[in-house]
Amino acid sequence: MNIKTIGVIGAGQMGGGITQVAAMNGFNVIMNDVKIEFANRGLATITKNLSRNVDKERMTAEEKDATLERIKTCVDLKDMEPADFVIEAATENEPIKFKLFQDLDEICAPDVILATNTSSIPIGRIAAQTKRQDKIIGMHFMNPVPIMKLVEIIRGLATSEETFKTAWDLAKKFGKTPAESNDYPGFIANRILMPMINEAVFCLYHGIGTREDIDTVVKLGMNHPMGPLALADLIGLDTCLAIMETLYNGFKDTKYRPCPLLRKYVEAGRLGRKTGHGFYEYK
Secondary structure, eight states: OOOOEEEEEOOSHHHHHHHHHHHHTTOEEEEEOSSHHHHHHHHHHHHHHHHHHHHTTSSOHHHHHHHHHTEEEESOGGGGTTOSEEEEOOOSOHHHHHHHHHHHHHHSOTTOEEEEOOSSSOHHHHHTTSSOGGGEEEEEEOSSTTTOOEEEEEEOTTOOHHHHHHHHHHHHHTTOEEEEEOSSTTTTHHHHHHHHHHHHHHHHHTTSSOHHHHHHHHHHHHOOSSOHHHHHHHHOHHHHHHHHHHHHHHHOOGGGOOOHHHHHHHHTTOOBGGGTBSSSBOO
């Protein structure tokens, strides 16, 4: 399959990062979001990231300009029609993703693969919203996308071998290392990561340690580059809660029960870095 144009749904942390990586590797990208200010903000972040790469001599100014020229922004989902491959990176919300895939199924050509960057929702559940279940696949990028090398590739029950191979090869063309996961809630990465983050929140909730001490123990005792509470703030506490709820609803196992403190922070609008306040405060 000759892929020249990538469609990306969402211009936030994940969608913007996927757009940047695709454009840096020679693909034309159509980046969509629900409001033009969201799309413009995503493009501004990409521009800032590329300028930083120029300052650090990781790329030339000409390469930066060429990368930006390959990116087009839009707010109308119908503008996805020319895309050869679409990656959805909207918020981790089932009804939103289901509606997007229903619409994309009508807009995109029948042979176009529709991938989802969902971090926990089973691929088969998303594929069931379309008439092209063999062309639906999970491509779970890690945050921040331009830096992290891993992409989890997850096929649903109906995903074809051709679709799987195309997504696998595309991840490599993005300069990433793909790894395959079976289609279960949370896949591999978040099946391991989110319960750890949730347990760190329980440690804070039960007063076992301060936020700084909990993060220090994990960083220095387990050689992690970032503590779990700081990482939760980076991911977004609403996203962490959504993933834990998907795990809990999918397995009905109490070990996946979201910590009440995590829910309390989300309900109060303390979502982490994106709101300026999570477990830590950000200017």
